[in-house]
């Protein structure tokens with residue numbers, strides 16, 4: 001391990017690996033990936049179900065298989081790794097402070113940093129559910145790790161709160177391991193997960209999805225004995241008289257993911273209040289020159305293939321930054337998300353520096369049928385893309401071409417919105 005590297009990737013999940021590989025392939029010869037876990041691969045190591053890699057490899061892989069393909073490429077040379085090592089600080093001038101049992105406290109000077117720390121699960125404390133604090137309440141991701149990696153069953157009679165993808169996947173997983181999943185309760189009138197997961201993980205196993213429902217009480221002092229679930233009104237308030245008690249020994253929470261950005265904040269990186277990830281431009285660079293971001297730390301993704309694509313862009317541009325090959329910024333055009341579209345990544349584009357084709361990713365704020373995704377260059381509508389269904393659980397994307405923007409000198413704003421069919 002050296003005291004200085006051209007590029008340091010913080011996190012050895014799919015984003016950190018893809019960024020490091022693309023930076024190496026772009027000619028950067030000094031790259032370090034730092035991972036706090038004892039192995040590379042990130043969250044994919046505990047995702048032993050299939051469904052990964054359909055876009056990248058045109059194959060259905062498990063999470064560990066998908067990760068292994070990137071690990072092989074990364075380990076084939078030109079990239080250094082520190083495992084079991086926690087990054088505890090990244091400064092604006094890219095001094096990376098790490099701590100590990102083997103090395104102690106070490107500082108590494110980078111010329112560019114790729115933030116790839118992924119995200120964490122929202123805990124029970126954020127939910128204000130009345131009741132005691134008995135054993136048997138787990139985040140869905142913790143339960144997934146216990147079952148798939150540690151080999152423990154958290155319980156036998158299960159209720160799941162929240163219909164994000166991890167909750168849906170765990171409903172199926174617990175059932176396959178012999179537990180009974182009574183229901184998945186979801187506060188919103190729509191699921192937060194992918195349609196394919198609702199079909200394959202709930203419908204195929206006869207597990208009810210209770211939309212517009214939430215847990216209003218947890219019973220049991222030492223161990224969960226039951227949860228009380230009630231219907232909610234349009235404002236998310238429980239409707240008196242709709243309470244139903246579900247006896248259970250386990251409550252799994254799948255109530256949202258939060259990008260892991262404490263390090264970004266300490267480096268002075270500006271975060272978006274909507275994505276809770278860094279605000280980035282067309283090269284996925286944050287407001288701090290030379291600090292890039294990709295993957296779930298930037299915004300929560302539905303498919304890992306998009307994480308890998310995005311991280312490759314960040315890695316390639318980090319290499320260009322180090323080599324001094326980035327064109328000077330001429331002028332950033334802000335991207336505005338409105339009328340049903342919650343955010344875009346990136347949040348601004350400099351047409352002079354963008355690639356020939358740029359993928360803009362975003363999510364909608366509700367379930368919509370028969371809408372158009374419209375893109376406006378100032379007042380002129382330049383894209384009008386029909387979608388029969390749009391849902392918050394599925395990430396959307398639109399490609400913008402450099403030539404389209406070049407044809408519009410003086411462009412002030414690019415607006416993304418939904419329009420009625």
Ligand SMILES: Cc1cc2nc3c(=O)[nH]c(=O)nc-3n(C[C@H](O)[C@H](O)[C@H](O)COP(=O)(O)OP(=O)(O)OC[C@H]3O[C@@H](n4cnc5c(N)ncnc54)[C@H](O)[C@@H]3O)c2cc1C
Nearest residue numbers: 011013014015036042043051087117118166295296303304
């Ligand atoms: C349950 C579940 C099911 C999924 N199912 C699918 C699916 O079927 N198909 C699909 O395509 N995608 C699926 N996904 C999504 C996919 O797994 C993620 O999009 C992807 O793993 C995100 O990659 P990442 O590198 O951004 O984050 P992560 O995989 O979370 O990697 C981040 C890494 O950074 C490390 N790290 C964080 N902070 C530090 C620090 N301070 N110092 C050092 N290291 C640090 C972490 O230990 C971790 O290894 C699923 C995700 C989950 C959780």
